[in-house]
Amino acid sequence: MKTIALDLGGTRIKIGVIEGSAIVASSMIDAFSSNGLRARLPSIQDAIYELLRSYRIPLNDIVGIGISVPGIVDPRQKTVLSVNQKYFDSIGFDFTAWAREKFDLPIYLENDARSALVGEWRFGAGIGCDNIVMVTLGTGVGGAAIIEGKLLHGKHYQAGCLGGHFTINFVGQLCNCGNIGCVETEASSWSLPQKAMNDSEFQMSMLSKTGSIDYEKLFAAAKKNDVLSGKLVHNSLLAWGSCVVNLIHAYDPELVIVGGGIMRSADVILPFLRKYVDSLAWTPWGKVKIAVARDTDNAALLGIADLLRENLNL
Ligand SMILES: [Zn+2]
Numbered sequence: 001m002k003t004i005a006l007d008l009g010g011t012r013i014k015i016g017v018i019e020g021s022a023i024v025a026s027s028m029i030d031a032f033s034s035n036g037l038r039a040r041l042p043s044i045q046d047a048i049y050e051l052l053r054s055y056r057i058p059l060n061d062i063v064g065i066g067i068s069v070p071g072i073v074d075p076r077q078k079t080v081l082s083v084n085q086k087y088f089d090s091i092g093f094d095f096t097a098w099a100r101e102k103f104d105l106p107i108y109l110e111n112d113a114r115s116a117l118v119g120e121w122r123f124g125a126g127i128g129c130d131n132i133v134m135v136t137l138g139t140g141v142g143g144a145a146i147i148e149g150k151l152l153h154g155k156h157y158q159a160g161c162l163g164g165h166f167t168i169n170f171v172g173q174l175c176n177c178g179n180i181g182c183v184e185t186e187a188s189s190w191s192l193p194q195k196a197m198n199d200s201e202f203q204m205s206m207l208s209k210t211g212s213i214d215y216e217k218l219f220a221a222a223k224k225n226d227v228l229s230g231k232l233v234h235n236s237l238l239a240w241g242s243c244v245v246n247l248i249h250a251y252d253p254e255l256v257i258v259g260g261g262i263m264r265s266a267d268v269i270l271p272f273l274r275k276y277v278d279s280l281a282w283t284p285w286g287k288v289k290i291a292v293a294r295d296t297d298n299a300a301l302l303g304i305a306d307l308l309r310e311n312l313n314l
Contacts, residue, residue: 002061003308004048004105005301007068007112008037010086010139015047016298017057018305021123023298025055033070036089045102064106065099066308068115068300070140072158075307078109081157084140084176108308111161112300113142114151116259116293119303121146124294125257133160133253134293135244136260137269139189140164145251152251160251164188168242187239189214189262192232201228219265237269241276248281248288259293266292 002024007014010033017025029047032040052059069090071083080090099107110118117134120126126134130149136142143163145152152160165175165182172181176190185191193213202208205228206221215236221229244256256277263269274290281288293299 001063001309001314002057003305004062004065004103005068005305005308006044006065007115007300007304008033008070008087008090009112010070013040013044013047014298014301015044015051016301016305017051017055017062018301021302023301025051025057026298026301027051031086033086037087038089038093041098048103059103062103062105063314064108064308064312065103066108066110066115066304067095068112068304069109070112070142072156072161073109073111074157075108075110075153075311078107080109106308106312108304108311110304110307111142111144111157112136113144113161115301115303115307116142116296116299117144117146117257117303118151118306119295119299119301120257120259120293121303122306123302124299125291126255129255131252131254132257133163133244133247133251133255134257134259135163135240135247136293136296137188137240137258137262138260141183141188141240141243142260143247145247145253147251147253163243163247166243166246168239168246183239183243187236192218192236196228196232199228199232201231205229215262216264219268233268237272237276240269241273241280244273244277244290245281248277248283253288255289255291257291257293259296259299261296263292263296 002019005016005018013031015027016023072081126132132146134144141164145160164184165177169181173185175182175185196207206226210217222233
């Protein structure tokens with residue numbers, strides 16, 4: 001039994017044909033997410049049909065479409081309730097009608113960090129554990145929680161997924177969510193360039209010569225003893241450490257899984273987080289395990305496919 005899974009990222013849209021824990025076909029298109037979703041739907045539709053054609057997979061073999069969305073999602077109504085800049089016009093869009101009209105297939109929607117957590121829970125770093133918190137470090141900072149074997153949603157579908165908007169600096173900058181001093185304003189890919197450029201040491205830093213600034217370049221420059229980069233790495237680690245401790249205090253997990261593109265620098269981030277959490281989190285029962293996502297690139301695809309199958313009782 002095969003499903004189509006879409007992962008709507010900020011810069012790229014991933015498309016996969018999933019069978020169990022296997023991605024049997026996949027492709028990727030640019031997202032242009034700041035232009036909205038509706039204008040991109042014809043290209044998404046074309047890319048799905050093209051993928052099926054090139055792998056000779058008949059549409060009849062597909063049982064449904066799962067979509068992982070960077071925003072607050074109501075999976076019962078299959079609608080997007082709120083987004084943060086990306087895909088602004090996905091709010092209220094009738095995904096069910098779109099999937100029926102274009103593919104004659106049922107659909108399922110879930111938040112992207114929740115999808116990634118389910119992917120890791122079923123097939124990755126979270127196998128066998130029923131109390132898990134996920135943090136994704138990337139353009140933004142995503143979160144999700146599974147407590148006693150249940151994916152946490154809450155009354156308004158935002159429980160567990162706003163870890164990136166925990167206040168960690170009450171005299172911090174305004175976040176694009178409306179709060180101040182969020183984890184995201186302190187340390188995420190969207191806030192990093194401004195943080196670097198506003199620093200008085202910027203002109204002396206290697207970062208002033210790299211063109212666009214991202215975490216890969218930041219970690220590389222810090223390894224070459226660039227002073228500003230070292231400071232920004234240290235601040236970012238403290239921000240993520242605070243975020244993880246807050247998540248542990250909020251959701252009582254046994255395991256924290258950390259994923260997202262920034263975890264390409266897991267060699268620096270993981271040891272720091274383990275030490276930080278061991279010394280600062282209040283967990284009298286023992287130590288919370290911290291693991292890197294096993295398949296950060298595909299966890300959301302696998303997870304949304306699993307949630308779709310569950311929703312279809314398959
Ligand atoms: Zn925020």
